[in-house]
Amino acid sequence: MLIMGRLKEPETMTSGIKTHLFTKMILDRCKTVLILSSIVCTLAVVISLRKLLSYDGRFSKPFSPLPAGLYGNYIETVSDSTPSWVPNHQNGVRDAEAVVSLNAALDMKNNGKADKALKLFQHAFALSPKHADILNHYGEFLEDTKNDVVKADELYTLALTNYPEHTGALVNRQRTASIVENLDREMLRKIDDKRDALQSIPENNSALRRAKKEAYFQHIYHTVAIEGNTMSLSQTRSILETRIAVSGKSIDEHNEILGLDAAMKYINSTLLYRLRDISMGDILEIHKRVLGHVDPVEGGHFRRTQVYVGGHIPPGPSEIQQLMIQFLDWLNSEDALDLHPVRYAALAHYKLVHIHPFIDGNGRTSRLLMNLVLMQAGYPPVIIAKQHRHLYYQHLQTANEGDVRPFVRFIAQCTERTLNLYLWATSEFSHMVPAIGQPHILTGEPMEEEDHLL
Missing domain, CATH: 1.25.40.10 (Tetratricopeptide repeat domain)
Incomplete structure (x- = not known):
């Protein structure tokens, strides 16, 4: 019995040593995993910061379209059925x-x-x-x-x-290519100077607050008017401020205004100050609010049928998901983010409206996405005046034919006009906020109508 007891004692000691060594090995491995995880997280943070720092536009002070206290169908392109120029029996x-x-x-x-x-x-x-x-x-x-x-x-x-x-x-x-490119860059530099001048105005400036409020009403008025809404500016303002119906107007026209208001407030409160990439869900949420009052069944969902828009036949419903993934890959890519914000926003607008992912509300959703990009870069939401509806469609058609530059220039002109509205309204000489459709007040000259091309 004594011999057996002495034999068991070394066995117990050996087992204890093994357990201690095993425990120490597990702890060492855990420490290694923690160290490696910390290194990976640090590298990810450094890479993310480098990506953000490399894009100055993302660090521009976002422009909130809503002053404190203010709570609350696809674009038809110009139809041209004439085929490419090849003389034939018909033409x-x-x-x-x-x-x-x-x-x-x-x-x-x-x-x-x-x-x-x-x-x-x-x-x-x-x-x-x-x-x-x-x-x-x-x-x-x-x-x-x-x-x-x-x-x-x-x-x-x-x-x-x-x-x-x-x-x-x-x-x-x-x-002419290099001459035109230099002219475009000079135009964008001029727009940037006006944006910087607007950003230098304090947020609590009473004139700026008044201008924001009036421009907000004008933005909604012109955006729905492009789609055929017949509400006047004063009626639009009344609906947004009082939520009281206007007699003689359809329910859909009221709901189009309320839907755009809801989408703008969603962007202002949720997306404007966020640094991460724009996602599929963000675009669907915008569209859900745009169409939510008019057609809540289709709001926030891709279309399930083929549609035909003037001379443009959008992709079939089975292609939309993949095309939207490709669009978002481009939208969040370094190449896109390196573009001037106005060019980036205009291209985002065109690419989305060309896909035509929704049964209705594509134009409004595309313009809201464009303005989200611009506001994140410090520009006010661009107002495309209903008076320039035909130019808007004409330039979209030209883009469909292969030259998107006229559309980008058109958006740049609208951006400058909107900046002019804010700067004029906040100047010491202004007594009222002018209507965006008054070109002599906003720019001193009418927008180029391109009559010689019509």
């Missing part, structure tokens, strides 16, 4: 007449009769808007007589879109 007669008008315009131009030449160029363009020779000569005329390099460049681009091997348009486009 041959029109092309022949257009060429006759073109030759007459060139004769008038050579004889120094610019006014008559302009009318003949307009007639030729109206008859055959995709004829490469007409587009090229028309662009040269605008460049030579009107010094309108931007519009000439657009015509050269359209000519090459329809006929890539057109030598004259190719030579002209190579000459």
